[in-house]
Every structure is written in structure tokens, then in C-alpha cells.
Amino acid sequence: MITATGLRKAYGDHTVLDGIDLDVPAGSVFALLGPNGAGKTTAVQILTTLKSADAGEIRVGGHDPATEPDAVRAAIGVTGQFSAVDALLTGRENLLLMADLHHLGRRAGRRRADELLVQFDLVDAAGKQVAAYSGGMKRRLDIAMGLVGDPRIVFLDEPTTGLDPRSRQAMWQTVRSLVAGGVTIFLTTQYLEEADQLADKIAVLDGGRIVAEGTAEQLKQLVPGGHVTLRFAEVQALRLAATALDVTEVDADQLTLDVPGDGSVRSLRALFATLDDARVEVDSLTVHTPDLDDVFLALTEKEPAS
Numbered sequence: 001m002i003t004a005t006g007l008r009k010a011y012g013d014h015t016v017l018d019g020i021d022l023d024v025p026a027g028s029v030f031a032l033l034g035p036n037g038a039g040k041t042t043a044v045q046i047l048t049t050l051k052s053a054d055a056g057e058i059r060v061g062g063h064d065p066a067t068e069p070d071a072v073r074a075a076i077g078v079t080g081q082f083s084a085v086d087a088l089l090t091g092r093e094n095l096l097l098m099a100d101l102h103h104l105g106r107r108a109g110r111r112r113a114d115e116l117l118v119q120f121d122l123v124d125a126a127g128k129q130v131a132a133y134s135g136g137m138k139r140r141l142d143i144a145m146g147l148v149g150d151p152r153i154v155f156l157d158e159p160t161t162g163l164d165p166r167s168r169q170a171m172w173q174t175v176r177s178l179v180a181g182g183v184t185i186f187l188t189t190q191y192l193e194e195a196d197q198l199a200d201k202i203a204v205l206d207g208g209r210i211v212a213e214g215t216a217e218q219l220k221q222l223v224p225g226g227h228v229t230l231r232f233a234e235v236q237a238l239r240l241a242a243t244a245l246d247v248t249e250v251d252a253d254q255l256t257l258d259v260p261g262d263g264s265v266r267s268l269r270a271l272f273a274t275l276d277d278a279r280v281e282v283d284s285l286t287v288h289t290p291d292l293d294d295v296f297l298a299l300t301e302k303e304p305a306s
């Protein structure tokens with residue numbers, strides 16, 4: 001539904017996108033991750049006809065944003081990173097304005113606006129000026145605006161930045177129901193948990209290139225780092241355990257010891273058996289399995305300053 005090959009974009013001599021390839025199948029959720037300034041918004045703007053690429057073959061809903069911008073615009077809904085709502089209008093007025101832009105007609109426009117107000121929990125605020133909305137309410141309205149035209153493809157640039165956990169969960173639910181209805185979603189996010197929760201495929205953008213791509217599970221396998229941290233009450237127990245487990249990395253100040261492992265019940269049983277045999281008392285333990293944060297930090301690590 002969305003493809004790009006060799007997508008390039010530079011501002012002056014600053015190359016932001018250095019030939020990236022994208023492929024998002026219909027009905028799936030694609031998440032573009034990357035540190036601040038990686039070019040996520042630039043990619044979204046190019047795919048949604050708001051900026052032109054310097055090079056690359058792009059198709060969105062089967063159309064080229066450069067030569068058929070109207071056809072692309074008819075197929076997509078966009079929610080930008082920064083709010084596009086008119087603060088002087090009410091929430092309902094903003095939605096009706098958008099319905100006008102989509103030539104929905106008065107009755108259909110009002111029906112669509114009311115549906116979205118319900119869906120985004122904005123019924124009570126519908127008649128209030130957006131200037132009086134909280135950040136989360138404004139964000140919900142923003143996203144609702146992108147859905148007025150019932151798009152087949154939805155672009156969400158950091159949809160849940162600034163939302164509280166409950167609003168974020170509600171947004172995820174909205175994304176899931178859009179997908180269940182056959183909509184294709186292209187989102188950018190700073191929240192790795194969000195990509196983990198929603199995305200069928202994740203691409204990590206860094207230094208102008210896609211440095212990793214795959215499902216959340218596939219990306220997690222790229223980084224080692226699963227371990228069990230054992231904490232002891234006294235240094236003698238720590239030393240005994242280190243010897244018994246054959247671990248050389250001990251933190252004598254913190255009285256902790258990291259044992260590589262996947263945290264499975266089987267591996268924990270074996271660990272405890274060894275500690276029991278050595279008659280070592282463990283104070284507490286935490287299991288650390290690699291998550292997308294580890295992947296992100298490992299893949300987008302800054303070059304050490306020389």
C-alpha cells in the first residue's frame with residue numbers, strides 16, 4: 001500500500017534520508033522509529049505530498065505523490081506531529097470544517113463529526129473552544145481530524161506524544177480498530193512500547209538509513225542482554241555466588257551479580273539449584289529480558305566523541 005525505493009532528501013548539504021526503502025502491505029501497521037532529527041517527519045511529509053523527495057520511487061495507494069498528489073491525498077489521512085487544529089473554533093467546528101474540505105455535505109459531515117466526537121471521547125468538549133482543551137484533548141481531536149474522510153491509509157506522526165497512559169491505550173485501541181477495518185497505518189513514535197504493541201513491522205531510522213527492520217521479536221533478537229540480577233545482603237554471599245556461578249562481573253558496592261540467561265522458569269530453577277548447593281542466600285532478584293529500548297539504544301548509539 002506504501003512503497004518507496006531509494007528515497008532521498010537533503011536540506012542543503014545535510015542529507016536527511018540517504019536512500020531508504022519502505023514496503024508497507026495493505027491492512028498492516030508500520031512503525032518508523034528513530035531518534036530526534038532522524039528524518040521521521042520528513043519521510044511522512046514526503047509520503048503525504050507535503051514535501052518533495054530529491055530521488056526515489058514512491059507509491060502511496062498506487063499513486064506517485066510527486067505526480068499525482070490529488071490521488072494520494074484522496075486516499076490518505078494525516079495527523080502531523082504538531083497540531084493543525086484551529087484553537088479559536090470548537091472541536092465540532094474543526095471537524096465540520098474538515099468534513100467540508102472532504103465535500104461530505106452538511107448532513108453526512110455532521111454525522112461523521114458526531115461519530116468521531118464519540119469515538120475520541122470529546123462529546124462533552126465538542127462545543128468548547130479548542131484553546132481551552134488540554135494537550136491530550138487537542139491531540140485526540142487532531143487524530144479525529146485525520147479520519148474525517150474515512151481514509152484507506154492513515155499517517156500518524158507521533159500520535160501519542162504527550163498523552164497520559166489511559167489516553168494512549170485508547171489511541172492504541174483506535175488504531176487496532178482502524179486496522180480491523182482494513183486501514184493501513186504508517187506511524188512514527190518515540191515510544192518503543194507503542195511500536196511493540198501495534199506494529200506488524202518496525203523500521204529503525206538513523207543517520208539517514210534504515211539500520212534495522214523487522215517484527216518487534218526479530219529486532220529484540222538483534223541484541224543480547226537477557227540476564228538475571230541477583231542481589232545479596234552481604235559481600236561474602238556475593239563472592240560465594242560468583243564462584244559457584246562462574247561469573248566474573250560482580251558489583252561489590254551494590255552487592256549485585258548479573259547472570260546471563262533468558263529468565264525462563266527452567267533457567268531460574270537451575271540457577272537456584274546451584275545457589276542452594278553452594279548454600280548461598282539471595283536477597284532479591286530481577287529478570288531482565290531485552291526490550292525494544294535495548295534494541296533502540298544499541299542500534300542508534302552515538303559515535304563516541306573522539
Ligand SMILES: Nc1ncnc2c1ncn2[C@@H]1O[C@H](COP(=O)(O)OP(=O)(O)OP(=O)(O)O)[C@@H](O)[C@H]1O
Nearest residue numbers: 011014016034035036037038039040041042043081
Ligand atoms: N525545512 C527544513 N530545512 C532544513 N532542515 C530541515 C527542515 N526540516 C527538517 N530539517 C532537518 O532535517 C532533519 C530531520 O528532521 P525531522 O523533523 O524529519 O526529524 P524527526 O525524526 O521527525 O525528529 P523528531 O523526533 O524530533 O520529530 C533535522 O536535522 C532537521 O533539522
Ligand SMILES: [Mg+2]
Nearest residue numbers: 040041042081
Ligand atoms: Mg518528527
